[in-house]
Amino acid sequence: xxxxxxxxVAIVALTAALNVFAAADLEVNTPGxxxxxxxxxxxxxxxxxxxxxxxxxxxxxGLVALRxxxxxxxxxxxxVNALVAAENNDRxxxxxxxxxxxxxxxWQAEIRSTFxxxxxxxxxxxxxxxxxxAWKQN
Amino acid sequence: MKRVWIAxxxxxxxxxxxxxxxFPAAAAEKAADKIIDEVWQTQKPASSTSNQAQPAAKExx
Numbered sequence: 001x002x003x004x005x006x007x008x009v010a011i012v013a014l015t016a017a018l019n020v021f022a023a024a025d026l027e028v029n030t031p032g033x034x035x036x037x038x039x040x041x042x043x044x045x046x047x048x049x050x051x052x053x054x055x056x057x058x059x060x061x062g063l064v065a066l067r068x069x070x071x072x073x074x075x076x077x078x079x080v081n082a083l084v085a086a087e088n089n090d091r092x093x094x095x096x097x098x099x100x101x102x103x104x105x106x107w108q109a110e111i112r113s114t115f116x117x118x119x120x121x122x123x124x125x126x127x128x129x130x131x132x133x134a135w136k137q138n
Numbered sequence: 139m140k141r142v143w144i145a146x147x148x149x150x151x152x153x154x155x156x157x158x159x160x161f162p163a164a165a166a167e168k169a170a171d172k173i174i175d176e177v178w179q180t181q182k183p184a185s186s187t188s189n190q191a192q193p194a195a196k197e198x199x
Contacts, residue, residue: 007143011150026162026169033173040177098169110161112172118170122180 004023032097040090045096046083056084057128057135061115062095067135091115 022025049065050056055071056064064087066072072080099108122131125136130136175181 007146014150023179026165028169037173037176040178044177044179108163111166114163114166115170118167118174122174
C-alpha cells in the first residue's frame, strides 16, 4: 500500500512538472517570425487606409479580404488585390511559423483562431470585421 | 495486483501525452497581442511624447 501511495505522489509530481512546461510562453521571437512581422508592419501603412474606408475587412479565419471593391477607385483595385493577397500570404506563413517554432505544427489552426479573435477584438473603430459569417462595422 | 499497476502506468503515460499536446491558449493570446501591437503599431507612445516634450522645454530657455 505504501508503494502505491509513493507511485501516486510520483505521478502528481510528474504531471505538475509537465503543467509548468505547458504553461510556458509561446516562442515568437525567431528570425522567421520577425521577418514576417516586419513585412506586415511595412504593409500596414498601405492597408490602414483601406481598413478605414471599409474596402478591406478582417475575416473570421485570421486573414483579410476585399469587402467592398466599390470603395476603391478602379485604377487602384489591382493594387489592393495584390496587397490583400500579400497580407494573407504573410498571415498564413506567420501562423505556420509560430506553430513550427514551438515544435507543434498541429497547433497552427488554434494559433490562427487565437489571432483571428485578437485581430477582430482589437480592430479600430470604423473597421469592418467578420462576425458569424456576416460583415459588421466595429 | 500487477494488472492494476499496469493500468495505472498506462493512465499516467496517457496523462503525460495529453498534457504535452495541450494548447497554451493564454500564452498564445499574449503572443498574438504582442505581434498585433507591433504590426499595427498600437503600443502606447509614452516614450515618444516625453521625447517631444524635451526639445520644447529647451526652446523656452
